[in-house]
Amino acid sequence: xxxxxxxxxxxxxxxxxxxxxxxxxxxxxxxxxxxxxxxxxxxxxxxxxxxxxxxxxxxxxxxxxxxxxxxxxxxxxxxxxxxxxxxxxxxxxxxxxxxxxxxxxxxxxxxxxxxxxxxxxxxxxxxxxxxxxxxxxxxxxxxxxxxxxxxxxxxxxxxxxxxxxxxxxxxxxxxxxxxxxxxxxxxxxxxxxxxxxxxxxxxxxxxxxxxxxxxxxxxxxxxxxxxxxxxxxxxxxxxxxxxxxxxxxxxxxxxxxxxxxxxxxxxxxxxxxxxxxxxxxxxxxxxxxxxxxxxxxxxxxxxxxxxxxxxxxxxxxxxxxxxxxxxxxxxxxxxxxxxxxxxxxxxxxxxxxxxxxxxxxxxxxxxxxxxxxxxxxxxxxxxxxxxxxxxxx
Amino acid sequence: xxxxxxxxxxxxxxxxxxxxxxxxxxxxxxxxxxxxxxxxxxxxxxxxxxxxxxxxxxxxxxxxxxxxxxxxxxxxxxxxxxxxxxxxxxxxxxxxxxxxxxxxxxxxxxxxxxxxxxxxxxxxxxxxxxxxxxxxxxxxxxxxxxxxxxxxxxxxxxxxxxxxxxxxxxxxxxxxxxxxxxxxxxxxxxxxxxxxxxxxxxxxxxxxxxxxxxxxxxxxxxxxxxxxxxxxxxxxxxxxxxxxxxxxxxxxxxxxxxxxxxxxxxxxxxxxxxxxxxxxxxxxxxxxxxxxxxxxxxxxxxxxxxxxxxxxxxxxxxxxxxxxxxxxxxxxxxxxxxxxxxxxxxxxxxxxxxxxxxxxxxxxxxxxxxxxxxxxxxxxxxxxxxxxxxxxx
Numbered sequence: 001x002x003x004x005x006x007x008x009x010x011x012x013x014x015x016x017x018x019x020x021x022x023x024x025x026x027x028x029x030x031x032x033x034x035x036x037x038x039x040x041x042x043x044x045x046x047x048x049x050x051x052x053x054x055x056x057x058x059x060x061x062x063x064x065x066x067x068x069x070x071x072x073x074x075x076x077x078x079x080x081x082x083x084x085x086x087x088x089x090x091x092x093x094x095x096x097x098x099x100x101x102x103x104x105x106x107x108x109x110x111x112x113x114x115x116x117x118x119x120x121x122x123x124x125x126x127x128x129x130x131x132x133x134x135x136x137x138x139x140x141x142x143x144x145x146x147x148x149x150x151x152x153x154x155x156x157x158x159x160x161x162x163x164x165x166x167x168x169x170x171x172x173x174x175x176x177x178x179x180x181x182x183x184x185x186x187x188x189x190x191x192x193x194x195x196x197x198x199x200x201x202x203x204x205x206x207x208x209x210x211x212x213x214x215x216x217x218x219x220x221x222x223x224x225x226x227x228x229x230x231x232x233x234x235x236x237x238x239x240x241x242x243x244x245x246x247x248x249x250x251x252x253x254x255x256x257x258x259x260x261x262x263x264x265x266x267x268x269x270x271x272x273x274x275x276x277x278x279x280x281x282x283x284x285x286x287x288x289x290x291x292x293x294x295x296x297x298x299x300x301x302x303x304x305x306x307x308x309x310x311x312x313x314x315x316x317x318x319x320x321x322x323x324x325x326x327x328x329x330x331x332x333x334x335x336x337x338x339x340x341x342x343x344x345x346x347x348x349x350x351x352x353x354x355x356x357x358x359x360x361x362x363x364x365x366x367x368x369x370x371x372x373x374x375x376x377x378x379x380x381x382x383x384x385x386x387x388x389x390x391x392x393x
Numbered sequence: 394x395x396x397x398x399x400x401x402x403x404x405x406x407x408x409x410x411x412x413x414x415x416x417x418x419x420x421x422x423x424x425x426x427x428x429x430x431x432x433x434x435x436x437x438x439x440x441x442x443x444x445x446x447x448x449x450x451x452x453x454x455x456x457x458x459x460x461x462x463x464x465x466x467x468x469x470x471x472x473x474x475x476x477x478x479x480x481x482x483x484x485x486x487x488x489x490x491x492x493x494x495x496x497x498x499x500x501x502x503x504x505x506x507x508x509x510x511x512x513x514x515x516x517x518x519x520x521x522x523x524x525x526x527x528x529x530x531x532x533x534x535x536x537x538x539x540x541x542x543x544x545x546x547x548x549x550x551x552x553x554x555x556x557x558x559x560x561x562x563x564x565x566x567x568x569x570x571x572x573x574x575x576x577x578x579x580x581x582x583x584x585x586x587x588x589x590x591x592x593x594x595x596x597x598x599x600x601x602x603x604x605x606x607x608x609x610x611x612x613x614x615x616x617x618x619x620x621x622x623x624x625x626x627x628x629x630x631x632x633x634x635x636x637x638x639x640x641x642x643x644x645x646x647x648x649x650x651x652x653x654x655x656x657x658x659x660x661x662x663x664x665x666x667x668x669x670x671x672x673x674x675x676x677x678x679x680x681x682x683x684x685x686x687x688x689x690x691x692x693x694x695x696x697x698x699x700x701x702x703x704x705x706x707x708x709x710x711x712x713x714x715x716x717x718x719x720x721x722x723x724x725x726x727x728x729x730x731x732x733x734x735x736x737x738x739x740x741x742x743x744x745x746x747x748x749x750x751x752x753x754x755x756x757x758x759x760x761x762x763x764x765x766x767x768x769x770x771x772x773x774x775x776x777x778x779x780x781x782x783x784x785x786x
Contacts, residue, residue: 001563005508006659008666016465045456054451054679063438067640072409103496103644103673110672115398132669139670170394247460249678251496266399273401276525277532279503280496284677285642286447 013131014359015039022353029351035380036353037368040179040329042246044304044371047297050245053290066289070282072272074101074254078292082254085295090227098259100271101283103251105215105240106132110278112211112238112255113140113171115270121170123211126156128332128360130179130213142170146361152323154181154332158192165200171209171236172197177216177225180360180367181332182325184225194232207234207262215240215253218298220327221305233260236267241291243329246299252287304329307370307377314381318388329371332357335364336391346390350383406524407752408432415746422744428773429746430761433572433722435639437697437764440690443638446683459682463675465665467494467647471685475647478688483620491652493664494676496644498608498633499525503671505604505631505648506533506564508663514563516604519549521725521753523572523606535563539754545716547574547725551585558593564602564629565590570609570618573753573760574725575718577618587625600627600655608633608646611691613720614698626653629660634684636722639692645680697722700763700770707774711781722764725750728757729784739783743776 012020018038025034057066073079079096086094102108109132117123119141125133127148137144147164150157165172174193176185185193193210201208212228212235228235240253257268282288311331315322321334333354335343340356344366347354357365370377405413411431418427450459466472472489479487495501502525510516512534518526520541530537540557543550558565567586569578578586586603594601605621605628621628633646650661675681704724708715714727726747728736733749737759740747750758763770 001509001656001660001663002507002511002667003663005666005670006663008669009508009662009664010666039462041457041461043457046460050460051451051456055448058444058447058451063444064434064436064639066642067439067443068434068642069432070642103677106672106674108672110670114395115402116394118395135670136672139672246457248462249460249675251674251677263394267394269402270394270396270399271402273398273403274395276401277398277503277528278671279499279501279529279532281499281644282642284496284644284680286680287677 008135015131015355018353018355025351032379034351034353035376035383037370037372038353038355040369040371041248042243042299042371043373044246044299046246047294047299049294049297050247050290053293054286057286057289061289067285070285070288072276072282074099074283075285075288078288081292081295086256090230092227092229093259094256095259098257098264098268100255100257100268100275101288102253102255102275103280103283104242104253105213105238106136107251107280108238108240108253108255109213110136110139111271111274111280112236113137113142114274114278115267116170116209117142120168122166122168124161124164124169124172126174128154128180128357128362128365130175131359133173145169148362149183152321154178154183154323156189156193158196162196162200165196165208167204169200169204169208171211173211173213175213177219177327179216179328180330180355180357181323182328182330183323184220184223184326186223187226190226190228190231197232197234201234209261210235211238212236213238215243216328218244219301219304219329221308222326225327229258229260233258234262236261244298245291245294247287250284250287252283252291303374304371307372307374310374311368311370311377315384318385319392320384320388329369331368331370333366333368335366336388338364340364340366347387350387352380352383352387401528408524408748411746411748418744425772427744427746428769428776430763430765431746431748433762433764434641435636435692435764436766437639437692439639440687440692442687442690443640443683446686447679450679450682454682460678463678463681465669465675467492467676468678468681471681474685474688479649483623485620485622486652487649488652491650491657491661493648493650493661493668494681495646495648495668496673496676497635497646498606498631499529500644500673501631501633501646501648502604502606503529503532504664504667504673505629506530506535507667507671508660509563509602510535513561515559515561517554517557517562517565519567521547521573521750521755521758523568524752526566538562541755542576545714547571547576547716549582549586551589555589555593558589558601560597562593562597562601564604566604566606568606570612570720572609572721573723573748573750574716575721575723576716577613577616577719579616580619583619583621583624590625590627594627602654603628604631605629606631608636609721611637612694612697612722614701615719618720622651622653626651627655629654637691638684638687640680643677643680645676645684696767697764700765700767703767704761704763704770708777711778712785713777713781722762724761724763726759726761728759729781731757733757733759740780743780745773745776745780
């Protein structure tokens with residue numbers, strides 16, 4: 001048996017651990033009396049177009065064709081539709097053969113990392129980061145190198161980024177809109193990333209790729225999130241429809257390897273090979289066909305914005321230090337004691353469930369997922385108030 | 394970039410290569426004039442219960458719940474239904490927590506292999522074998538050791554199996570009903586495998602697991618295929634609904650770790666860990682719920698049997714050497730010249746597409762996938778006759 005895998009299976013992520021705790025409390029106190037902000041599970045339904053599309057396919061399409069294998073890259077129709085939508089929305093050249101359909105963002109990442117990395121290669125990530133990055137980078141045999149962003153806005157520390165890239169660096173992995181901070185990039189910052197990666201690629205005489213993990217791309221509330229291939233040609237985009245179409249369980253996403261990428265055809269081939277080696281035969285066929293007509297749609301994101309405004313205003317008014325998130329559906333709240341674990345444990349006594357930031361590679365914060373019912377946020381406000389009172393004593 | 398992955402992506406499997414060739418011929422000559430027996434893609438529709446189930450879910454279930462994440466192991470309801478069906482059909486104890494839902498058979502295999510193997514461990518496979526086994530074993534960092542079966546019936550060579558197992562052997566991987574030969578095991582053979590693995594586990598003081606890859610379990614035409622956990626307690630079953638429910642594109646299957654297995658909880662944990670490390674967050678949620686009510690159903694398998702009888706009788710009458718398959722939907726035909734490649738190339742001139750056995754790890758045969766329309770088999774018979782005539786000259 002592989003001991004590492006057993007350990008990984010036995011140590012569920014902190015998020016899942018809280019999820020299990022939450023189930024117990026809800027059973028005891030009733031669903032409505034536990035303020036569970038631990039899970040990034042979309043709380044608004046998929047747009048009607050998705051379910052209409054599924055019903056139409058079931059009624060009209062031949063069963064053997066509908067449920068049969070697609071090509072390993074994915075059905076040509078959905079890849080065309082996605083490529084067209086990228087061209088229209090971002091003005092970047094994109095063709096069906098630049099798109100590889102995946103079983104969601106996690107698969108996009110494991111496949112991209114395995115395609116790019118040889119054992120011992122380094123991948124730079126910005127902290128705080130999605131905890132599974134560590135697992136996925138290790139699966140590719142690579143080594144993670146962490147660069148901290150700068151509080152309170154969690155901006156990129158460009159000097160630190162520059163000095164973290166060395167001759168072993170194969171890729172820099174970024175995630176904007178960010179989980180857990182909600183930060184998005186400005187166009188200036190996007191350009192600066194591109195400039196650094198261009199100069200570092202020259203310095204080390206090999207391409208340093210940018211992997212842009214963008215499951216929250218459409219979830220922005222003030223400015224749009226820059227599309228990184230417009231700012232750095234050697235960008236590979238890892239996408240998922242989990243959040244934009246509220247389909248996290250369906251496992252449907254894609255990898256976009258722009259033709260502008262250095263060695264783009266070889267990288268695309270390596271992506272096909274990596275997917276194949278891990279047993280990804282094709283992305284679920286019904287869901288591939290279903291989203292073909294929905295690539296311009298999103299769930300009703302205004303509901304998240306309503307939550308964001310209510311929650312941000314309420315918490316800051318109480319004295320919490322919170323960075324106003326530009327995207328995603330998370331608030332990143334500073335622990336009044338400076339200790340993330342203490343803050344989250346104390347919050348539990350008020351039936352508030354948050355994820356301590358240690359899981360995301362930095363200390364002193366808690367992540368609140370506000371993809372929940374508005375009423376739950378309203379109802380939780382007195383609990384947050386009481387919690388803050390304790391710190392003020 | 395990972396050169397191995399790029400090479401893997403660029404060298405599509407032989408089966409896919411023929412598939413592409415087939416597309417070109419069909420465009421040129423018309424669909425009905427190319428006898429394409431290369432792909433194991435079910436040709437009969439999913440049972441009505443599957444599409445009814447999907448429609449019902451779309452109409453009645455809350456969208457957020459339906460398309461949301463399930464637990465990583467899979468929805469409790471579907472795992473219960475599967476466990477119950479195993480108990481009822483095979484008399485083996487099975488609980489929901491022994492089942493781990495996967496994105497199909499390939500994922501079942503890559504996850505099981507990664508959970509069991511440490512780098513350098515050996516996995517014994519029986520030739521002929523499904524070509525991707527080599528890729529999946531390598532992905533787990535393990536080494537494949539091949540044991541040939543014995544023509545014409547492709548029975549297991551038990552002496553060879555015994556001597557192939559050594560102190561490095563972690564598992565023996567079998568596949569009955571078999572792709573590509575259609576062979577199934579007798580109860581005696583199943584018992585003998587169990588006896589050998591028991592004695593070898595004792596000899597080397599560690600458990601040698603049996604991985605039973607069973608996507609064709611329900612596709613049997615004479616006797617049923619023995620359920621291996623009844624014959625060897627340290628069996629892990631890798632299953633897929635691709636063939637039994639004609640859903641290959643939907644990527645839905647499971648791993649069954651019986652509680653009788655040595656270290657079953659640790660192995661189950663390692664399976665969770667291995668799935669997590671490769672980015673398998675959960676199996677597609679809609680499809681998990683959809684099959685919950687269909688675990689006793691199959692597509693109309695009698696259609697395959699009709700094809701089998703027609704094709705087997707016709708080919709043997711012409712003088713081809715074919716082993717009568719007990720299961721799956723393949724005929725394994727001996728090359729009249731002894732050379733598989735020559736046979737398949739010559740057949741192409743008659744617009745007959747078959748897969749040479751070299752891809753499956755043995756020489757001198759061709760695989761015919763008879764999961765096609767009955768009419769196509771009828772229409773292909775003169776072409777097979779003409780092909781045989783050439784060898785008789």
